[in-house]
Amino acid sequence: MRRMRLRALIALATIAVAPMPAHAHLVETGFGGFYDGIAHLAITPADLLVVIALALFAGQRGTRTARMVVFALPLAWWLGGLIGARWSVVTTLPLLTTLSFALAGVLVALNMRVREIGVAIFAVIAGLLHGVVNGATLAPGGASGLALAGVVSAIFFLTAVLSAEVTALPAGWPGIAVRVAGSWIAATGLLMLGWLAKMAR
C-alpha cells in the first residue's frame, strides 16, 4: 500500500516536471487568426474550465473581486502567452493546468471565503500558467499574435459575462447551481489527475 502510494507520488511528480511535447493544435476557422484564437479557447477544455471556474468564483466573491479578475485573468494570460511564444519551452504542463482548474472548482464548490487580493493572485497565476502553455503550443504551429489576442478577448468576454451573472444572482437555487457547477469542475479535475498518473506509469 505504502509502496503503491510512493509510486503514485513519483508518477505525479514526474508528470509535473516532465513537459509533454506540444503538438500545434490551433483550429482553423477560415476567418483569420483572431477567430482561430477564440475557437481555440472553445475547444480546449482545460482552458475553458479554468476560465469558467475562476469567473464563477470571482462572481461568488462579489462585484469588486469580479472586476479585478475580469482584467487580471486575461492580462496575465496574454503576458503568459507572450512569454510562452518568445521562450517556447514546448510544453503543455498537463498536471499544473489540471490542478489549476480543479482547485478553482473546489473553491467554487465550497464557496470559499477568500479575500479579493487572494482571488486576483490566483487568477494571475492561473492566467500566466495557461497563457505560457498557449503561447508555447500556438507559436510553433505558426499562430500569429492575433490568435493570442483572440484567446485573450474570449477570456475577457467569458469572465465578464459569467462573473457579472453570478454577482447578480438571487439567493437560493441559482447560487447552489453555481456551487454544483464548481463541484463538477473539481470532480473532472480529480479524475483527470488520475488519468495523468495512469498515463505516466
Add this chain to the structure above:
Amino acid sequence: MNVKKQRGRPCAVLGATLLMLLPVLASAHQEAGQTAGFVAGLAHPVSGFDHVVAMIAVGLWGAVLGPPAIWVLPVAFPMMMAFGGLMGLLGIPVPGIEIGIAVSAIVLGAMVLVQVRPPLWVAAVLVAIFAIFHGYAHGRELPAGGNALLYSLGFVIATGLLHLVGILLGEAHRWAMGRRIVRAAGGGIALTGLFFLWRAVVA
C-alpha cells in the same frame, strides 16, 4: 584550407538533401477524440443500472431531507466519486467494490423508503463513502482514442444529471400521494440493490 572547404561543400549539400527527404513526423493539427470522449463519458453512468438507481436515490434522499441536504449531497457526491476514480486510476486497492455499490442502493433506497432524517453530516459521510465505490468502479474506463478530460467531464455531468432527476422526482413528496410514490421508488431502489448484491455475492 580552400580545398578542405570545397571537399566539405558536397557533403553539406548531400546532408541537406537527405534532411529534406527525411520524412518528418506530422504532429496532429486536429483535436482528436473529443466528441467520442465526451459522449462516452455521458453515456457511461447510464450504462450500469446499479449506478443509475443509486444516483437517483441520492437525489431522492436529498429532496426528502430538504435544504441544505438537497444540495449538499449532490455537491459532495461528484467530488468524492472523482476521488474514488482517482484511487482506482492510481491503483490503490479497494476491496468489495461491486458489493459496496449494491449496498449503496440498498441503504439509500431504504433511507428514502423509511424517510430517515439523520444529521446532515451523517448523510454527507454516508453518501461520500458510497460515492467512492461508484467512482472507483466506473471512473476509469476510457474508450480507446477518447479524450480523457472530456470523458471525465461527460461522466461527471451525467452523474449530476441523474441526481437532478432524483431531486425532481423527490420534490413530489410535498404532496401526500407524491410521498407514497417517492417511498415506493425508494423501496424499488432498495430491492434493485438487493438483486445486485445477490449477483455480486453469487458471482
